[in-house]
Structure formats: C-alpha cells, structure tokens
Amino acid sequence: MQLLFEDLKEKLKKKNINLSYQRLKVLEYLTQVRTHPTVDQIFTDLQKDISTLSKTTVYNTLRVLVQAGLVRVITIEDNETRYDIDVRDHGHFKCESCGKIYDFNIDMNSLIVKDLNNFKIDDKNVYFKGICPQCL
Template identity: 35%
Template sequence: MESKVEHAVDQLKSGGIRLTPQRYAILQYLIKSFTHPTADDIYRALSPQYPSLSVATVYNNLKVFVDAGLVRELTYGDDSSRFDADMSDHYHVTCTNCGTIVDLDYPPVKEVERAAASLTGFSVLGHRLEIYGLCPTCKGMHS
C-alpha cells in the first residue's frame, strides 16, 4: 500500500506539484480507502488531525489529483461526486438507498467499445457501465 502512495507522490513531484502535509494526508486517505468517499467524507475523516483543513482545501486538492491522473471522479447523478484512487478499468455497483459504491471485480467489456466503434465510426475513448441495486444492509431493511 505504501508503494502506491509513494508512486503517487513521485508522480505529483515530477509534475511540479508541491506536496503539503494536508495534500499527502488526502492522497493517502484516498489510496487506502475502498469506500469511494466524497470530499465531505474526506474532510470529516481528516479534520481532527488537521484542524486548519477546510472543505475547500479538500476539493481543490481532489481537483489537482484528478488533473494529475491519480484519482477518478465518479459522478453518478447524485449531488456529491465520489473519488476513487483505483485508476484501473473497473465497474462500480451503487446502492440506490444509501449511496454505497463498491467495485465490481469483473473484466471490462471491451467488445462493447469495439462494437460501438464499428457501428458508429466513432473513435471510442472508453465507456461507463452503471449498475444499481440495494446493498446487503439496505436489502435486509427492505425485506
């Protein structure tokens, strides 16, 4: 896990981005998190250790990480973006009740991209598959 953090730090430094303690803490939190947190989640988790941290600082740093290609912003129609430091091609499943997002360990469906390119003449850059349902906790509450 530390090697992922150190690799990300090296990538930022090589891009000329200064690494403040707050920036490092946000990056480390994202890389170690599997919950796809919102900026507010990150702020609430880190503000006890960093009293001068603001929500605006978290948002600004998330933008830096997204622009640097270290973090993916997930916008699935709700009011809060979530952030994922796993930049590999993968899908997500979202709970329509509580908003939990989990990774789906399933190989990306590349034939969809090939078919889209072939049928439309587009140069396909990628795709997004959205899967919705009730997580196990919410499913138990609705049974």
C-alpha cells in the first residue's frame, strides 16, 4: 500500500502537478480507505488531521486527480458521487441493503460491441446492484 502511495507521488510529479500537503493527504487517504468514499467522507476524516481544511480544496484536488487519471469517479447512485483510487478496469456492485460497494473483476475486452464500431471509447463503467452475501 505504501508502495502505491509512493508510486502515485511519482506520477503526480511527472504530470507537473504540485505535491501540496492537502493533495498528498487526499491521495494517501484514498490509498488507505478503499470503501469508495464520497467527498463528504474524505473531508470529514481529513479535517481531523488538517483543521483548516476546506471542502472546496477536496473538490479541487479530486478534480485534479481525476483529470490526471489517478482517480476514477463512480456514479453508481444518482445522489452520491464516489471516488476510487483503482483506475484499472473493474466493475462495481452496490448492495442495496447495507450500501457497501464491492469491486469485481471483469474482462472489459469481452464487452466490445459492434454498435460502437466508429466510436472512440475513453471510459468504461459497469455498475451492478442487488444484495450482497452478508445481507442475504
């Protein structure tokens, strides 16, 4: 996990994105808390360490990280935008009972569809909903 964080710092440097204290803290948080947190969760938790933290900074930082391709946005639910440090292709399952979001492996290449022959595809998201084993 620590390796991932150091790796991400390198990637930021290479993209000429300043490694400010706040940005590093957000990045560190996302590498450690793998529950696909919302802005509010990130802000509330980080504020315990950084008392002067502004929610705007969290929004700004996440926008920067998403644009840099280091973080992905999850819009599985219309009323909650979530963030994921894992940008590799994978699906998300939301349990409608406990609310937890699970990652699952998926072969995105097996998804390629003839209908989109002449389309330039930049981003693929697969969202499932239902009930998880623990809640069943």
